[in-house]
Amino acid sequence: MSKDTNEIARLLSRHALAVCQTYLPNGRKTGNHWILGNLSGDKGRSMHVRLQGPDYGPGAAGKWADRATGQHGDLLDIIAAANGGISFPETLDEARRFLSLPRPNPPPPALSFPPSEHAAKAMRLFRSSKDIHGTHAERYLRSRAITASLQYAALRFHPNCYYREDDDEPLQAFPALLAAITDLSGTLTGINRTWLDPATPSLASILDPRRAMGRMLGHGVRFGVARDVLIAGEGLETMLSIRSLLPWIPAVSALTADHLALLRLPLSLRRLYVALDNDPAGAMAWAALSRTARAQGTAAFPLIPALDDWNGDLRHLGFAASRDLALSQLHPDDIAPALSPLNRSARGQQSPIPERGAT
Template structure:
């Protein structure tokens, strides 16, 4: 299979400019190089791809002067399309070259290069940087369609108009609009991202098999809204947390993105009370119980906020914000009612 991979690399090298025009369409030719912002096809001029064999190296080698990243055309295809395995890269390259899949049906061995072993945090940070703030975008329309009006302190959310989605390694990439959420650690460093693909008008999630996907290091980390001091709320989904924040706009909150990750979130220093925003299902019950136990061991008071329906976004849409506020008032610690239950942030 190594010989097959080398042959495929040579074929790609002979068409290096065509590869660049297809996968790095935001760039342009500059002499014997293709110039673009980065390997994820961001407009700019810091990355150079060699288009011809020369004494400096073969065609297809590239370097990003801004980050020091470098690689070959396999790496370029992998990063630009967001692929995770070398077999996916081979399938994509064969599709580009028009090679029947049967020629290299067996999986090629994983190439142990510096780029292939690189921490995915680099990629997720670049994707977040390539997206733009949500005001005036379909992300704002999507959230408002779900009854969410608390859009202050949402710098962790951005909009990407053409975020790559691939339902299956054998199917083509689809560029779709998406919410890009930054998953950060307690120091505010981006460790992962969460993508929610949307319909073009923001009326709802895209009609695809898996409209939500996460990437990067998620364990203990979360999507954060507001800066916690001594009190914080934590739940699973972004929409669920923002629904509660619509009723409690001053309460700092985090979305852990799943029940398993909610159970494992890291507690910020100085936290003395944690509101657990549970989803009304067995997974939510398990996350609640685990988080109560962990909080108790850390000397943190845990108070559970429970929805009437499946989750708090369902409650918000079904009953309205005033009813949701009244529902939550009964569940808060008395001293937190006046502290966080404000009508405006």
């Protein structure tokens, strides 16, 4: 392969989960593999795609094999098959589009995707849900020390949301927190479901209590309308924790580190904050998204928690310490709203506002 092709394959392997969710939406994550029926994207269990591993060689991320047919390949093969067996140059162009990379030559007309059946199902599910106020979903979020207002159009509750462990497993129903995934225009592209234990404000005791359906790539769950400043991060609970601490700054949850790395940003942004998870995946997402931001002229700053993530800080260190740590990492122009009577009175008198960079 050429140097350019090798680099594209390497970058794809680092986003193997996002590739699978985008081009093989009928599959599902089980451990370190994306499992489905075949390269055509049908449901089943014959084809396995490795999600994590080295960039190259044995056990590399993105390598796949179909035990029924003996076929095997990489993520470029998956992208080609998902787009009707397009040519290799067209496959590279589509991979560059997915990775938000520039093409070496003037781009051909963009490849179009048919309307997503999963997005339509997500819309129907969201419409059948109810307001979150006073529900089991609100109790779950409050149990995570989240004090932010939950009156967002993006958050809903479903008392009996279906869950199936696998295709041959019986259908179950659990209460669920639903979160709308939208694009920059506000159009719904998917739904994230968080299934809850019916008896306690905690996650349901199932293999995979969080699942998304529809198109996630580049999109997210939005809290507030971003114009010139935005905070982006991974998990829903993490970003609602950030909204508890810094309620005047709009936020978006990309739900996973892979999708955070590929989040699409408003061109109007002057400053982007990335609320990191303290792990290698969080560092990777910060590196990728900050590079995207700077390429479009947006200043990028990390928001680094003391513990694993900002919800962990809020639960274990408390509101005041977590708020002071977050404020210490803001640009001075973004600290001023914290001094307003509305934001100061929300939790009573807190400790003095620390300066950026203070320890």
